[in-house]
Amino acid sequence: MKIFNIKIIMGLLFITGLLIISFLYPLYGPGDFNKFYFLYDGKGNIIANPPLPPSSKHLLGTDRNGEDILLMLIYGAKYTILVAFGVTILRLMFGGVLGIVFSLWFNRFLPILEDFLLVFKVVPPIIITLPLIRGIFGTEKTIYTVLLYQMIVLAIVGIPSVLNVTADIINKLKEESYIHTSYLMGGSHFHVLKTHLQPHLKSYGLLIAIQQLINTLGLIMFLGVFNVYIGGFSIEEVRGLEIPDSYTKEWAGLIGQNFGEFFRTPWIVLAPLFSYFFLLIIINIIKKEIETRMDIHLLGFNLKKRRKKEKEKEKPYQIEKFISSDFTLQGK
């Protein structure tokens, strides 16, 4: 099987571990992330007020509302990861199925469909997403409806590109001779799909899924900059500034709401930024490993041929000894 590679397993384990820790947070973590207004010393005197830099008590520091950043990151991880995965699955389901249906059964209507979806090709996704996703305002009680609406909008924005890629792949595969033969021998579209196209679509589909995951994470990060947080705002604003506070504490929202803090209190924005970067790196490692395992022409060489050459090198040619040490001829 393709997936049994140490790097892919480690990457998936890390993401799963993060999800589990995030889901179990209500069992061990404080609900208000250790929010405080003032820091008192032993005698009741005020010595500091938030935001506090990283210290032994607050490993990554606190933000302006006094909430511990590490706890917020753990709490918000599940929203970031699950929303990204959910949007990817939606895009792949609808875009992939539509692409297959239109390229096999309704091939004549495919150009019209591509013209209809020209908006998504010409305009970058952030510009389309912003007005659509701002159409709803949510509060703490309506978080799941807001989440659903945002996921639907993010999925709609990405479906046309998945559709186009799937249709391109199928149209390219249809030019192969064995598929022509299959049709000539009376095979239906469904038979060709099930027997011939399915293995190709499985491998390409996995790659497209990971690429869409990376695109979704990037899009959500840009949305955070425009103060559009996944899950909506909380009632309390960021103390001292008139910026809405993210309710779900998902990572892109934390980056976006605190981006202006980079000079006065850089730790507030550095922690979520580097965590996001780390998540992207892990997903990219998984993508690279899957690409090399699928033997796609990456860097112009074929991995299978390379491995065969390396195996052949391991067996050096051994000179058979015809003469013994005292110079007498010996037979085999």
Added chain:
Amino acid sequence: MIKKVLYLPVRGIAMLAGFLIVLNLPSLVVFDTIKKSNQLNFSSFINNLIISLNSFKKMNGFSELQVYFQGQAIHMYLYTLSIFGTSLLIVSITGLLVSTTVIMFPKKIRTRIISLTEWATTVPELLIIFLLEYLVINLYKTYDIQLFKLYGLFGAEPRFSPIVVISFLPTIFLVQLMLKEFIIEETQDYVVFAKSKGLTYRTIYFKHILWNIFPLFLTHVRLIIWFLLTNVYVMEHLFYIKGFMLGMMNVYHPNIGLMNKFQTNIGIYIFGFLLFAIPIIIINGLITIVLIFLNRKEKRDL
């Protein structure tokens, strides 16, 4: 030929329908505050579609458009275009230069640089912006050297910092794509033949491979334009630059409460949109013309 010409109106209608439906999608979903759920509101959606179509026919809001253009609009539009155009030139030229330089290095260093570019493309944009802002402001604070203007407040029009930030990641992405194309091209038969005949590496790369790769380079530049536009939009928001994007969004989306105004002015919204799409269309057209002129490798398995 005649079939294609007759087919054009159908394509035009399909494109227009796509635009209108996407722009009216927010009115499809209604947020019911009492029931606290999402509902699909088809009747108001179809109503809004008809209103938009009518406004497109009557060209509503034409006077507002005139007022908009008599003001700062053309200046802002040219400002954005100058940033975008300069970034595109810088990305293309730097990408080409860096990739041709790197390909001449020995193989070990080359593979290391290729893996480095693959990691570099995973860096999120915001990290680059963050580092640049931090560097400039720290330098100003400690040594009183203002490297360049960062923000567009108080009438300032920074050019250098937006161009640097917008061009950084797309250049690395273009270098990565070009290096991959070079390496795939190296496995071709004519390169092996040229090497066996004793041609120098410089001749092979710059006289033969580069010119065979050039059409693919132009195809990749088309892809880069998309990234550049996204970056321009985010940059204008982050650095408070008064460019065309911000201005357009403010005129046509001033407030959610004014959605009715937005629906009735769909004609001018599409017009503003077209202005925004003009550089893309021109550049795409130029690239297509050059590709037809070169007449080589127009279609390649991507």
